[in-house]
Amino acid sequence: MNTNHHPDLAELTTPRLLLDETRMDRNIQRMQRRIDELGVAFRPHVKTTTCVDIARRQAAAGARGITVSTLMEARMFHAAGFDDILYAVAIAPARLDEALELARRGCRLTLVVASVQAAEMVTAHGRAQGHVHDVIIEIDTDGHRAGLNPDDAALPATARALTVAERGGARLKGVMTHAGSSYGLDQRDALIRLADVVSVGSTPTALAAMNLDGVTEVRAGVYVFFDLVMAGTGVCRTDDIALSVLTTVIGHRVDTGWLVTDSGWMAMSRDRGTQRQAVDHGYGLVCDVAGTHIPGLSFAEANQEHGVLHWQGDPGTDLVARFPVGTLLRMLPNHACATGAQHGQYTVIDASAAPVATWERFRGW
């Protein structure tokens, strides 16, 4: 647990969100190559990162446009020069004025609806404002998400509400679905055949797909960082994970074999995404300050401020001597989106774990 090799990290206060730039760049290149091989466009989902610096790396690698999950992200990224934005959550009617404002400032903003009612509201809003909203319909191909069931009669009705020519106000660009490559999107369906855009997610879809016939673009977000859930599904290795939480040992319970740290769920999030996987990593995988996994320490409990690490190694180990108060550790997250959202910035580190930059994240709606 000697921190002498990382004098810069040792000077930082904790909890702190670390971003390994080398791993991130490798992940960005890997995904872009993969999508290029599949012969479709790539529109990264920036909700995972909410960081202009990272989105610029994705664009430089070949991404076209971005996907956002809030209009706040749309505004922030548009202000930073991104002008092709898919707002991939069905819009609330009260947000239509904000969307119009963004479009009028030059943003090529695409909206999403998943109901006849929303389609009618978007169309009516566009007509009333003398604007044509670009719209995509969300379809649920794996049966447990937002979006219309492909077999639902509401699907063609929603498409009709957006395309009745004399009404104006909206233009139906295509369809999107979260998972499953083109599975569930019936290529014989008139809606799919006529769509300019058939957009699919996610990171596992993008990395597992053998064939994206009929698909025009892929969305993925978490691949930039990867996380323990992704590693648990086999789409990355633990040492691809670019995000970690720098943490300090602040106490011991020698009687129970616990280390107490300053990173509870406020720093890690409440996400326990590996709980149902083959290997449950608790609140995160415990590594030393260089990023190497420490066998025997399990991040078993967390309250708001404290992480509690249970020692499951040699019971004769002197925990106080091996992990003294002040020891820095790094925790790999279960779910990069959830852990990232607990922090307002990234401390970017290079391959030798030296801090090289601070990048801001957005939060809010």
Added chain:
Amino acid sequence: MNTNHHPDLAELTTPRLLLDETRMDRNIQRMQRRIDELGVAFRPHVKTTTCVDIARRQAAAGARGITVSTLMEARMFHAAGFDDILYAVAIAPARLDEALELARRGCRLTLVVASVQAAEMVTAHGRAQGHVHDVIIEIDTDGHRAGLNPDDAALPATARALTVAERGGARLKGVMTHAGSSYGLDQRDALIRLADVVSVGSTPTALAAMNLDGVTEVRAGVYVFFDLVMAGTGVCRTDDIALSVLTTVIGHRVDTGWLVTDSGWMAMSRDRGTQRQAVDHGYGLVCDVAGTHIPGLSFAEANQEHGVLHWQGDPGTDLVARFPVGTLLRMLPNHACATGAQHGQYTVIDASAAPVATWERFRGW
């Protein structure tokens, strides 16, 4: 689901954290009365709220000093005029300079340690800097938290490390424990008998305690808002809960009987604290815009952006007609600390659910 009675709320975008000022004031008065009856001092924990406006109400009601969980909170509240602050998390050695800086700016800051090592580090830091840190030792009286076991030989050793007179650098003020009134604090113990401060938490402790003999102050935080976990333990009623998340219906799945909303775990947090209670409220209790519980709607699933509400009422109900796209709902949180931490501000509403103010929250460390 008519929103005509709440024209102001209907103009707000969602997700949005609402704070019912009337309920909050009632909760503040109730707790202060209770602590006054017990004859001890009250030091509210402001980590739940991280809001100066709220802490001022608590002070006006009779609270003395505040409890914080980060030095960032200490800095922000000190800048707002609070000068008696207990930083109730064992301090990381790298943070001692920050603590000193606060003390030198006039903050009466009390630190916490829970190990001999930390006590020695605090003492050495104080001596090196010509400062005497005020310190409290954390004791774990319910067996599963940070803090020393009262029976651990490290407890008197930690006290000695802070009190060896010729060393200076620190002053041992007393002890704190999270739960359990004075249970677990043996009044015959020399440390307890000599302590100026015996500080206990939490909201359930404060409301359940019959007798706080030997205790000098009580800490509690969540009582300001209460939440479903507190209601599940019986220390409040559902209609005491002052915090909710304003939410919009953005779609339906008629085939499965679902409403889709714009408030997923990003707005509610991942906290599923009622899962192990007698009544599991999923990701939150679903109310109409006036705050009245809607029987039949269960907040069963959440992803980052979407809440999925399952209809369990009359299967003949036309969900699209009853809860059209754009319908506003209010979600009561499982855990007010976790839900609050997902938001940067409060929209304060009066007893008629009209917005009357916006109050800022802090985040970070």
